[in-house]
Amino acid sequence: MASPRTASVVVIGSGAFGSATAYHLARRGADVALLDQHALASQTSPRAAGLTSKADNMPVMARLRDEACEALARFEDEMGRSVDFHRSGSLKAAYTEAGEARLHQGLDTAHGLGIEARLITPREAERLAPHFKPGDARAIGHVPSDGWLDPAKVAIGFATRAGELGARLLPFTPAVELIQSGGRVTGVRTKDGDISAPAVVDAAGAWTARVAAAAGIRVPLVPVRHQLFVTEPIEGVAPLQPIVRLLEASVYVRYEQGGLMFGGYEDQPRVIDAAALPPGFDIAQLELDLGVLRSLVDEVAEHFPALRTARVAIHRGGAPTMTPDGRPILGTVAGLEGFYVASGCCVGGLSLSPAVGRTLADLILDGKSDPDLGPLSVERFRNRWDDTAGLTEVCVRQYARRYTR
Numbered sequence: 299m300a301s302p303r304t305a306s307v308v309v310i311g312s313g314a315f316g317s318a319t320a321y322h323l324a325r326r327g328a329d330v331a332l333l334d335q336h337a338l339a340s341q342t343s344p345r346a347a348g349l350t351s352k353a354d355n356m357p358v359m360a361r362l363r364d365e366a367c368e369a370l371a372r373f374e375d376e377m378g379r380s381v382d383f384h385r386s387g388s389l390k391a392a393y394t395e396a397g398e399a400r401l402h403q404g405l406d407t408a409h410g411l412g413i414e415a416r417l418i419t420p421r422e423a424e425r426l427a428p429h430f431k432p433g434d435a436r437a438i439g440h441v442p443s444d445g446w447l448d449p450a451k452v453a454i455g456f457a458t459r460a461g462e463l464g465a466r467l468l469p470f471t472p473a474v475e476l477i478q479s480g481g482r483v484t485g486v487r488t489k490d491g492d493i494s495a496p497a498v499v500d501a502a503g504a505w506t507a508r509v510a511a512a513a514g515i516r517v518p519l520v521p522v523r524h525q526l527f528v529t530e531p532i533e534g535v536a537p538l539q540p541i542v543r544l545l546e547a548s549v550y551v552r553y554e555q556g557g558l559m560f561g562g563y564e565d566q567p568r569v570i571d572a573a574a575l576p577p578g579f580d581i582a583q584l585e586l587d588l589g590v591l592r593s594l595v596d597e598v599a600e601h602f603p604a605l606r607t608a609r610v611a612i613h614r615g616g617a618p619t620m621t622p623d624g625r626p627i628l629g630t631v632a633g634l635e636g637f638y639v640a641s642g643c644c645v646g647g648l649s650l651s652p653a654v655g656r657t658l659a660d661l662i663l664d665g666k667s668d669p670d671l672g673p674l675s676v677e678r679f680r681n682r683w684d685d686t687a688g689l690t691e692v693c694v695r696q697y698a699r700r701y702t703r
């Protein structure tokens with residue numbers, strides 16, 4: 299498709315955040331152009347684990363998570379294509395006093411939000427997920443409404459539906475510069491020419507800060523490598539067995555393709571310097587390290603004995619973005635009218651994307667959204683985290699052993 303000369307909104311990046319935003323804009327009749335430097339929906343989003351969870355102790359996040367989870371469960375009705383959502387429920391086990399206290403806090407938060415959540419015995423946990431041996435767990439929480447889906451179907455599902463509703467889909471079209479005049483954005487320069495637009499969304503994933511920096515805007519986030527593997531089929535595992543998370547080890551395990559998916563949050567993740575990535579860099583080129591996951595498996599092998607011997611069939615990873623407070627960056631940017639950011643996914647953006655897209659589209663078209671995205675705006679970091687070393691350190695801390703944050 300030839301690049302249009304004008305649009306009412308240009309969305310840069312067709313990952314889960316950008317594609318969901320483009321879909322909701324198109325659904326509301328906006329003239330939207332969705333650009334990606336690579337093939338549509340091909341970077342971090344399809345490499346995710348696809349876990350969803352609803353509880354969150356920040357009110358705006360709790361509302362977004364709830365809306366997003368239910369939208370993913372109904373995805374096929376609304377979008378005409380499935381994301382294979384499985385409402386498997388989830389278990390979280392804690393093995394220390396501090397972990398137990400944190401788990402109780404999480405259950406209290408869930409109850410406060412009206413989400414069914416309860417403590418279960420190790421025996422019940424093992425009955426629900428026979429591949430999980432709880433051992434000396436001090437507490438195990440069960441949330442039946444959580445689930446998982448096929449991550450490869452989310453962003454492309456949104457992008458395809460956006461196209462059907464009239465959005466211009468422009469793969470292999472890098473945005474090279476934001477065009478601005480008099481304190482407002484007026485368009486985007488691409489390799490194929492300029493697109494004039496009064497609104498531009500930076501949903502460029504690992505490249506978000508680089509896109510914004512070209513307009514003199516600092517978006518404080520740090521891409522880090524996050525990996526998972528999927529084993530060959532294992533007898534007895536089944537799709538509706540709950541996701542299992544171990545709190546202190548910060549690992550997750552779920553069913554996938556007859557085997558088990560295993561992922562986790564190490565202490566020293568590899569930080570990705572997006573500014574130094576060569577032009578045309580593709581996440582498929584990201585160097586992976588199975589050793590990181592093997593070390594995490596060693597820590598928890600007594601709880602998942604099948605992982606000791608199962609062969610790895612799939613190993614993948616991507617570059618999610620971490621922020622200093624572990625929350626996404628969504629919404630307007632003071633000083634550059636018409637410019638919006640949708641990034642800082644903190645390894646939870648795929649499952650949040652339907653609500654991100656809906657609220658951002660409302661904010662762009664109506665000037666407000668419900669819930670108000672103000673608490674998630676980049677303005678909360680204004681005049682802070684200007685030093686790259688300090689920013690990296692705090693973002694790594696947010697990532698490391700993530701379930702203990």
Ligand SMILES: Cc1cc2nc3c(=O)[nH]c(=O)nc-3n(C[C@H](O)[C@H](O)[C@H](O)COP(=O)(O)OP(=O)(O)OC[C@H]3O[C@@H](n4cnc5c(N)ncnc54)[C@H](O)[C@@H]3O)c2cc1C
Pocket residue numbers: 310311312313314315316333334335336338339340341342343344345346347348349350471472473474501502503504505506509524525526561614615616617618640641642643644645646647648649650
């Ligand atoms: C192993 C792993 C497991 C995960 N598990 C989960 C999970 O269980 N649940 C969950 O919710 N999340 C999970 N995540 C996180 C999830 O993948 C991210 O939150 C989500 O993909 C973020 O989407 P995005 O749109 O920000 O980024 P991306 O999918 O990377 O999209 C950004 C897009 O912007 C494009 N772009 C960049 N610069 C430009 C430019 N200048 N011009 C045009 N296009 C540009 C890129 O090419 C890319 O396609 C996981 C991630 C990984 C890696």
